[in-house]
Amino acid sequence: xxxxxxxxxxxxxxxxxxxxxxxxxxxxxxxxxxxxxxxxxxxxxxxxxxxxxxxxxxxxxxxxxxxxxxxxxxxxxxxxxxxxxxxxxxxxxxxx
Amino acid sequence: xxxxxxxxxxxxxxxxxxxxxxxxxxxxxxxxxxxxxxxxxxxxxxxxxxxxxxxxxxxxxxxxxxxxxxxxxxxxxxxxxxxxxxxxxxxxxxxxxxxxxxxxxxxxxxxxxxxxxxxxxxxxxxxxxxxxxxxxxxxxxxxxxxxxxxxxxxxxxxxxxxxxxxxxxxxxxxxxxxxxxxxxxxxxxxxxxxxxxxxxxxxxxxxxxxxxxxxxxxxxxxxxxxxxxxxxxxxxxxxxxxxxxxxxxxxxxxxxxxxxxxxxxxxxxxxxxxxxxxxxxxxxxxxxxxxxxxxxxxxxxxxxxxxxxxxxxxxxxxxxxxxxxxxxxxxxxxxxxxxxxxxxxxxxxxxxxxxxxxxxxxxxxxxxxxxxxxxxxxxxxxxxxxxxxx
Numbered sequence: 001x002x003x004x005x006x007x008x009x010x011x012x013x014x015x016x017x018x019x020x021x022x023x024x025x026x027x028x029x030x031x032x033x034x035x036x037x038x039x040x041x042x043x044x045x046x047x048x049x050x051x052x053x054x055x056x057x058x059x060x061x062x063x064x065x066x067x068x069x070x071x072x073x074x075x076x077x078x079x080x081x082x083x084x085x086x087x088x089x090x091x092x093x094x095x096x
Numbered sequence: 097x098x099x100x101x102x103x104x105x106x107x108x109x110x111x112x113x114x115x116x117x118x119x120x121x122x123x124x125x126x127x128x129x130x131x132x133x134x135x136x137x138x139x140x141x142x143x144x145x146x147x148x149x150x151x152x153x154x155x156x157x158x159x160x161x162x163x164x165x166x167x168x169x170x171x172x173x174x175x176x177x178x179x180x181x182x183x184x185x186x187x188x189x190x191x192x193x194x195x196x197x198x199x200x201x202x203x204x205x206x207x208x209x210x211x212x213x214x215x216x217x218x219x220x221x222x223x224x225x226x227x228x229x230x231x232x233x234x235x236x237x238x239x240x241x242x243x244x245x246x247x248x249x250x251x252x253x254x255x256x257x258x259x260x261x262x263x264x265x266x267x268x269x270x271x272x273x274x275x276x277x278x279x280x281x282x283x284x285x286x287x288x289x290x291x292x293x294x295x296x297x298x299x300x301x302x303x304x305x306x307x308x309x310x311x312x313x314x315x316x317x318x319x320x321x322x323x324x325x326x327x328x329x330x331x332x333x334x335x336x337x338x339x340x341x342x343x344x345x346x347x348x349x350x351x352x353x354x355x356x357x358x359x360x361x362x363x364x365x366x367x368x369x370x371x372x373x374x375x376x377x378x379x380x381x382x383x384x385x386x387x388x389x390x391x392x393x394x395x396x397x398x399x400x401x402x403x404x405x406x407x408x409x410x411x412x413x414x415x416x417x418x419x420x421x422x423x424x425x426x427x428x429x430x431x432x433x434x435x436x437x438x439x440x441x442x443x444x445x446x447x448x449x450x451x452x453x454x455x456x457x458x459x460x461x462x463x464x465x466x467x468x469x470x471x472x473x474x475x476x477x478x479x480x481x482x483x484x485x486x
Contacts, residue, residue, distance in 0.1 A: 020208060022184070024109070024156040028102045031111065033158035035186055036208050040111065040158070042099055 009083035011062040011075075014096035015055045021090050025049060032090055039088060048081055052091065059096055100337060103345050106391035109155035110381065111345040114359040117145070117173065118165040118351050119452035122194055125217070125228045127256060127297060130350070130362055131288040132165040133454035138352045142172045144372070148349065149176070151377050152185045159186030159211075163359070165351065165452075168195035174203075181209035190215060190254060192232060193239025201239075201246035213252040213280065214239050219267035223260050227297075244275045252319065254280045259296070262303040265310050269318070280319035281311075285360040286418040286428070288448055294419070301436075304429060305330070326411035326427045329404035342413055343368065343390035347381065355380045357390060360414035364449045397424025404432060411435075420445035 017023065020035040029043035030052070043049050050068035051061075058064035061082060062075075070078050085091045103111075120135035121128075140148070152160065160180065167173055168191050180187050188211040196204075196212070204210055214236050218224030221233035243251050253272050255261065261268075265281075272279040286294035299307060308327040311318065315335045322336040339345075342358035349355055353371040356362055368387050369380035381387065396402075399410045410416075411427025416435075419428040420442035426434035 022156065022158055024158070026102075026107060028099060031158075033186075035158075038159075038186075038188075038211060044099060 009061075009079050009086060010093070011065070011079055011082075012060045014059060014094050015061045015064070015082070015086075015091050016094045017052060017055060018089055018092050023049065023053065032085075034088070034090060037089060041085070041088065041090060048078065051078060051082070052085070055091060056094075100339055103337065103339055103341065104391070104393075106344045106387065108382065109157050110347050111158075112161065112341070113152070113157055113347060113349065114161045114163060115148075115349045116163050116165060116351055116359070117167040117176070118170050120169050121164060121166040121192075122169065123166065123192055123229045123232055124454050125232075125289070126293045127217075127227060127258070127284060127288075127290040128453075129285060129288040129290055129360055130163075130165065131448055131451045131453050134452045135165075136352050136452060140351065140353050140371070142175065144353065145172070145176050146179055148353075148371055148377060149180045149183050149185055151371075152180075153183040155378060155381075157185060159188055159209075161213075162187055162189040164190075166192055166194060174200075177210060181207060187211070188213060188252075191239070192228070193236045196239035196242050198242045198246065201242040201248060204243070205246040205248035211250075211252065212243060212248065213254045214243075214277075215254050215256075216268070216271070217256050217258065218261050219264035219271060223264065226260065227256075227258065240271075240275045240277065244277075249276050251275075251277050252280045253277050254282065256284050257281050257299060257307060258284055259299050259303060262299050262307055265307070265314075269314065278317070278319060280321065281307075281324075282321050283323040283412070283415075285412070285414055287360045287414050288362060289453065291418050291445070291448065298429065301431070301433070304431060308334075308431075323412075326408045326415075326429060327431060328407035329402075329431045331407075333407060338407070338409075340409065340411075340413055342366075343384075343387040347387075349377065355384070357386065358414060360412070361417065362448065362450060363417070363446060365417070365446070366414075395424050397422060398438075399424070399426055399434070402426075402432065402434070417446060418448075 022033045024031040029045045030049040032041040047068050047070060051064050054064040054067050058067060065075060065078055116130055118135055118139055119132045121132040124133055167189055177187050186209045190213045193214050204212055216224060216236045217227045224233040255268055269279055284298050308330050311334050320336060324334055325338040328334060328338050346358055347355055348359040349371060355368045357366040368384035371377045396405050396410055399405045413423055415428050416423055419439060421428055421438055425438060428435040428439055
């Protein structure tokens with residue numbers, strides 16, 4: 001996740017992993033691979049992995065963060081991380 | 097722990113796995129890493145290949161880089177590609193283009209899970225064919241035309257950077273742009289037959305600098321397979337992990353199922369095991385003594401005191417090994433010149449353990465003018481009286 005994205009990320013929208021993306025859990029977090037863009041990304045925290053895998057079952061990204069135990073103070077950092085993942089098409093907004 | 101240190105200590109499964117399906121090849125490239133040519137009769141069967149793919153699926157290896165030899169000459173090649181993608185293992189395969197007909201190109205363009213990499217070692221037929229053999233430029237360009245016409249966007253054009261083609265980087269980029277392809281540049285290694293031509297083909301120090309400058313400008317659009325991390329010692333790191341991943345995040349499965357630490361290290365010293373043994377590939381990857389050793393913190397040896405050690409980490413293990421340098425010393429192409437100085441003290445180099453070269457290959461014919469003279473294969477190939485006449 002080297003590129004920063006300035007587009008706002010809507011925490012109150014419903015999100016999910018892109019269908020062509022595979023997640024491999026690792027001690028440091030996870031590896032993400034997008035079969036369409038053939039891009040590899042690294043999640044540097046197991047909590048972020050929890051957020052990601054919980055997106056599909058959560059009504060909003062904010063709820064997914066809460067369920068994964070993200071403290072309020074860290075929410076902006078997670079929002080930035082999710083924005084980066086959205087910019088590289090690892091996650092997509094879905095209709096709830 | 098930093099991410100790069102996590103990788104250095106190894107993962108439960110490789111990120112990037114190279115699988116050479118056959119040693120058979122229609123070409124006899126002078127720098128072939130795997131000394132390919134003839135098929136090995138012990139080659140993995142279709143069923144054994146499928147079993148390896150099943151394991152890779154279980155280990156969540158996202159994709160394999162399939163090579164050879166020329167993998168497409170295996171009669172079951174397209175079946176294995178379909179089998180892998182059906183089992184959620186993506187395939188990127190390297191080919192000289194010989195089997196990429198318009199029909200095959202159309203089929204490949206239809207899949208999200210298959211990527212193709214066409215090898216090209218010169219932006220002109222003259223430079224390419226001197227290394228890869230007569231007609232190979234035309235074959236490669238025809239394959240690219242077929243892929244582009246079938247609508248396959250973003251296939252890769254893979255170039256091994258040599259003394260003869262370093263000046264053609266812009267031309268390679270132009271070829272890639274013309275076909276809507278992506279350029280991939282990788283480092284020449286003194287592995288396999290590459291050992292025979294290393295002295296004549298590896299880029300000069302000035303060319304390495306030019307390559308580095310070019311990569312700084314174009315690096316984000318060009319793939320390098322992380323192979324030029326030794327150049328990070330010039331100052332700025334190039335895009336990529338900048339880490340030798342051998343046995344840590346990468347490895348090689350060869351056509352007979354032997355697992356080596358990396359594709360450039362086909363030698364018994366880097367042999368971790370075989371996928372045919374009990375426990376298969378998983379056990380080799382997780383249990384091999386050799387890999388455990390590679391995943392332990394490495395000592396920089398003579399390099400530790402160098403200001404650039406944190407950037408280049410001593411360079412490429414295979415390049416050192418096959419040029420006879422100690423593994424904990426400088427890379428033969430060390431940008432500070434330490435490797436070159438040390439090379440003058442080397443008096444013996446390891447020979448590749450395997451050779452599947454065609455028995456009557458181009459190597460036994462006239463040596464192409466642009467390559468210059470080859471070093472004798474063994475010391476005793478030289479006349480014992482040579483040099484005594486003075």
